Amino acid sequence: MQPEADSRSYTLGGFVQDKINFDLDSHNFAVIPGVRVVHQSTKPENLSDLAANSSVLSESSVANLYGKNSDTQVLPSLTFQYDLTPRLMTYLQYQRGAQFPNASQLYGPWNLGSSYAGSQQYALIGNTDLKTETSDNLEWGLKGEVTEGITLRTALFYNSYKNFIAYTRYTRANNPGQFTNVPSNIYTIYQAENRDKAYIYGGEISTKFNFGTWFEQVDGLSATLALAIAKGNRKSSYSGDKYVDLDSVAPMKAIVGRGMGRSGETLRHRPGRRPLSKGNRRPPPTAKSYSNSGSAITDASSDYMRVPGYGMLDWTAYWQVAKNVRLNGGVYNLTDRxxxxxxxxxxxxxxxxxxxxxxxxxxxxxxxxxxxxNVDF
Structure with missing residues (x-):
């Protein structure tokens, strides 16, 4: 069986942007206004294929679940840039963002036509009533060369979301109204839904030190440091709901790297992707106890795995064999963690x-x- 319905999507967009420069005491100051307009329309196709070879799912029941989804968004932006030095810039920017529901969120009925687990049968289903997720994004940062040999990129951000799209777990026993068009053998569903409010804030910093700038004997030796921290909370529209941790925000991660390059060849040692990651446990899905009575939503009883933190070491290298030919390779998770x-x-x-x-x-x-x-022609 197909994992989700066939669909056809059309996206049209256009933007206008300008950059206005000013001289402020011999420092460049720029104002960059802009606006973008985007329209998307998505509809399902060939719904009969989704029910093929299923003893519990019919084309009519799928048609009751899924329909057309379309929306248009106007997205303004405004950026201020100021050159602290010719090589170091600070900026403050606002951007209105939009994330249209994707095909999986609209039509993703993974496992919906299956029947193999008895009372443990579950399914992941889409939702064509999803609204477009919109956001107001504010960011301040620095980027460039702080001093000779040290480059820096840092940012602090705060993103506020409306109609944030996330999955909610429902059981037939506690939420029978959610199972009106769901096959009777499905006892648990995970359905894409809009959260009324959500926000994510955090910061990131990355810097590179080129030691050859100060010590000629180690020309080509460099070190890279990076750190990213983010925190998120969300709240549904259910009466009595409260802000809880947003489980889709990754834990703190860091990178420590070392590189060495010489004329004609480069050898670089560095940790791999997300090499240092803090452990975390996702919060329980309190929304599954929804009653919308105005009383506080009770805590869920699900006990999720605490995902432990970890550190990894990768080793990569490349050799420029000829002007247009480069060999590259690496060993990842060197310690077999x-x-x-x-x-x-x-x-x-x-x-x-x-x-x-x-x-x-x-x-x-x-x-x-x-x-x-790699061969460049």
Missing amino acids: KYWDYLSSRNIETGTNQDANDKALAVMPGRTWQLGV
């Missing part, structure tokens, strides 16, 4: 043998190798 990725493992529970199997299957790859060649 066993670890889990938070964003892909945060929904794993801990109460059953199946949960233990899911945890074992979610382990990320161990030590791996890569070798490639």
